[in-house]
Amino acid sequence: MSKRLNAKYKIDRRMGENLWGRPKSPVNRRQYAPGQHGQRRRKPSDYGTQLFAKQKLKGYYGNIGERQFRRYYEEAVRRRGDTSENLIELLERRLDAVVYRSKFVPTVFAARQFVNHGHVMVNGKRVNIPSYQVRDEDVVEIKQKSKELTVVLEAVALPERDVPDYIEADHREMKARFVRGPGLADVPYAVQMEPNLVIEFYSR
Known part of the structure; x- marks a missing residue:
């Protein structure tokens, strides 16, 4: 298994979701996080929910680095219109x-x-x-x-x-x-993305 393929499946497991809708995703068999405590479910805080939404969106686009992803957020804020829609458009471009x-x-x-x-x-x-x-x-x-x-x-x-x-x-x-440039509703994500929570995370 290549490093890139392995990384992709690790992201799926960490998120607990089949991000790209791939038939070979391990989440299709085990819908919980890896590790000894992966099956424990705790209600996340608002911060945890926002962080999860950010990590999921970053992971979907090939695990974009934090510095670059934050620049997308800053550019989305500068543009006119809905910031979350702007963020999705920048990523899709x-x-x-x-x-x-x-x-x-x-x-x-x-x-x-x-x-x-x-x-x-x-x-x-x-x-x-x-x-x-x-x-x-x-x-x-x-x-x-x-x-x-x-x-x-x-x-x-x-x-x-x-x-x-x-x-x-x-x-x-x-x-x-x-x-x-697409809006959020135009993008065929295999799972629900919540860019509004990503905006909330960065604007804390």
């Missing part, structure tokens, strides 16, 4: 998230690695920064030499998730157009 949503790779962890290794172009130019912010109408494309990679072909064929309507994906050409 990440290049690795767009690659994952377009079904070019099976997991968000694979998407980060895929971008890092230079397999992805944005508007015809190679971009190897997973956190790169994709704009409306940007075209994200798999490099010609990478289109026949097994990981890509297998991901496209996966039946377990669909491409959301804020992205137009062409799996024959292996390219996708980012149509618009």
Whole structure:
């Protein structure tokens, strides 16, 4: 088992939820936290509830580091409109998230690695920064030499998730157009996300 796969399953176990809706998640068999006391359930405090919501959202996007995640919060606060909706939009505009949503790779962890290794172009130019912010109408494309990679072909064929309507994906050409920034209701999370609690956590 690879380190990334192992980390993904550890996040699922720690959260007690199948964050990505994957059929092989250990939470499908054991819906409780790991460890000797994993099955004990205590009513969390408000702080604990907010922290859990933050850790779950961070984990979903490939376990984003705290410093970077806080910057997303600060940018969401600066923007007009609902801060929690702004936060979700910023996360969904990440290049690795767009690659994952377009079904070019099976997991968000694979998407980060895929971008890092230079397999992805944005508007015809190679971009190897997973956190790169994709704009409306940007075209994200798999490099010609990478289109026949097994990981890509297998991901496209996966039946377990669909491409959301804020992205137009062409799996024959292996390219996708980012149509618009989504709101929380548009994002196909496998579990309920509560960005409002994340905002409360940081604004304490």
